[in-house]
Amino acid sequence: MAALLAVGHVLGHVLPTSAYPVDPATPARLRAHADVQPLQHGYIDVTLPPYRAAGDGVRDDARALQSAVADAYTAAMSVYLPAGRTFLSSEQLLCREAAANRSTGFRIVGGGDAAAGTRPVLKLKDRALPLPNATFVMFELVDGGPPGLYQAQVRNVVVDLGDNPGVSGVSMSAAQLSTLEDVAVVGREFYAGFNGLPGSGGVSVNLAVSGGEYGIVENQYRPNPSAAGVVLLNQTKAGVLVQDCRGPLVLSGFRIEGPGAGAGAGAAAYAAVVLSSDARDQDHAFAGEDGVMVRHPVPGAARAVAVDSTAGDVTLLNVFMHGYAAAAANRIGDVTVPTGAGAVGQWVRIPELAVTASHAHVWDGGRERNTAASGTLAYAPVPFAPGVPPPPSWSASPGAGHAWGAEDALPTMLDGDVVDVVAAYGATPQWVDATDDDGAAIQAAIDAVCDEASPLHGRPVFIPHGRYGLRRPLDVKGCASLIGAGSHSTRIGTLPVPYGPVKSCWPDPGVTGAVLQSTGALAGRVVVADLMLEAPTVCPFVDLAAGALWWRDAGVIHQGQWNLERRPAAAQPTDPYFQLRDGVAGRLYGVPLDHIHGGVGTDNPGPLHVLLLAANLSRGVHIYQASTEHQVQRKQVLIANCTGVHFHSWKYESALHETASAPPTGSGSLAWVQASSDVSVFGASGNYALRDAAVPMLNLTGAANASFRAMVRKPYWAEPPAGVAWVRDVAAARNVTVGGYQQLLLYNV
Secondary structure, X not given: OHHHHHHOOEOOEOOOOOOOOOOOOOOHHHHOOOOOOOHHHOEEEOOOOOOOOOOEEEEEOHHHHHHHHHHHHHHOOEEEEOOOOEEEEOOXXXXXXXXXXXXXXXXXXXXXXXXXXXXOEEEEOOOOOOOOOEEEXXXXXXXXXXXXXOOOEEEEEEEEOOEOOOEEXXXXXXXXXXXXXXXXXXXXXXXXXXEOOOOOOOEEEEEEEEOOOEEEEEEEXXXXXXXXXXXXXXXXXXXXXXXXXXXXXXEEEEEEEOOOHHHOHHHOOOEEEEEOOOOOHHHOEEEEEEEEEEOOOOOOOOOOEEEEEOXXXXXXXXXXXXXXXXXXXXXXXXXXXXXXXXXXXXXXXXXXXXXEOOOOEEEEOOEEOOOOOOOOEEEOOOOOEEOOOOOOHHHHOOOOOOOOOOOOOOOOHHHOOOEEOOOOOOOOOOOOOOOOOOHHHHHHHHHHHHOOOOXXXXXXXXXXXXXXXXXXXXXXXXOOOEEOOOOOOEEEEEOOXXXXXXXXXXXXXXXXXOOEEEOOOOOOEEEEEEEEXXXXXXXXXXXEOOOEEEEEEEEEEEEOOOOOXXXXXXXXXXXXXXXXXXXXXXXXXXXEEOOOOOOOOOOOOOOOOOOEEEEOOOOOEEEEEEEEEOOOOOEEEEEEOOEEEEEEEEEEEOOOOOOOOOOOOOOOEEEEEEOOEEEEXXXXXXXXXXXXXXXXOEEEEOOEEEEEEEXXXXXXXXXXXXXOEEEEEOOOOEEEEOOOOOEEEEEEO
């Protein structure tokens, strides 16, 4: 693999520097090694000159690693760690940004395969870091604050903390376009595997921690951090510790298993999840779905509680427990697991549980269940089921269908067997030619991989580092995989559009449509990963109507996003920015629709001009970490005539600073759900102003079998003192009112 990348072989092509010029923004000392480094593709191999990391687990690679991540940040590339290597470091690997930045980021990706045990290892030398609160792989801003940290990534790497008490493995309390993917943390003695997860549209998938005091610690005011596919084994204090976050910490598909009898007295108080009293207000919460919690007998152990909370709210959905006497405990008392006399060693299934001490709404069966003056409640709509074990498939795949597995094999450039649009079809990055139509080359590659008669059939289409201009939309046809070198590194967008009284979305007259489309009757796999889509202000990015979609580490952004002109009435925007419709199905990990401000200045945009439109879907769509923010519309999301649309951790914000809950001076509802069934939200939060009692957060018209769980809304200034609505359910003729910070812990239709 290293040789493949080093000389630039792609489908038999050799790419000499003269024929494939290196980005002039690349640091000069790195350009001097362009003959061996895979710079044209967007990667920096830390084992090659000028870094020459040994990767043998013996020699200290700290300086080589730190130098490589700094150069990759400057060049908008990713650091590549070859498979099978162990990189020993005696220092912290610090990824520190000077200021908020979406154009580049610190990114570390490994080769190899988890199942084969060939992922590269970042190994911390024993007793290497000063205490307290040290972290080995640290992502942060210069001022230490997390809100503006974007474009961070660690993918396909093992972090070995060895013997480092008090030290954590990775800290990435980051936001949109940030990912932790296929990362495992191991060691003999350490504090936490992950100390701060991405949220606010940043996503974590397939995380594993073995050992340590805690698996995951959340102690940053980051909106609804989350992870899909989590395995936390043999921690001595808790699998998860929540000290501070904004909205719930959300786990989708997890296994949290405590230590065995040999763990010692320190594990006597072990719980799967602990919500400490340090957190503020009602942001302090935990939401877990499709998971397993196991506690083994420990001598001298106290009464076993799975989720131990001093104040925070708890939401569980389809969770299996073994070895616990109580599912949750907080200041309102225990929620006892009814496993029968002395049957702590028995499996029990918890279909659903909502526990609150914060006046959160729990609305089920047509009425509010949280009616006590204290606002406290423990509510289980369906009785617990003793003697019911988790599905056997969960043992092999703890992600429980939420995370990708080895069988899914999502492609990257590192796999090698790709169709390079530059090498094979003549596309040119912007430093070679910023005016030509690269879309023709990219579409030709897509057509070839979709053609069953082509020798390229089924291969991923790779778009290397750089920006590539289009004169018309790309169509992946329900059959093609389109991958780049990272959303910070590969950008695809329209060529410049002439300005006039009414701005067009494309440079040629008569061309319409989103930048990326998927049309036709094919239902093959479509992967969109590791790239950024660009469009002019108020123009659409995505319109996918065919294929089984995997969306990973892909973003959208408007060109000149702050150029917000007022449009005449005849030219109000009508298209949705991001549309999923008709025959498309699949899973999307990180959908950042937050820096899209095209609606500002419009008086009456079309009814479908929303951030996200789901229309006529029936095959199932799951979105992990959607981020819908700042859109001045009557609704930001529209779900219409759909079956099976599910949000797992959702970050939202209204326009903010608005003076009304309607255009042109404010946002309306978060979402409308029309004539749809099997729709759900599990875990969500955000700043969302409701200035009008007639405008709810969620407007339901003809919704059936819909549920909204663990949602938090932080109010804004000058709201009505009472009567603002979380939910307006038109068919049931009911409103659920909301006050400051109050949670909607459960609403079932």
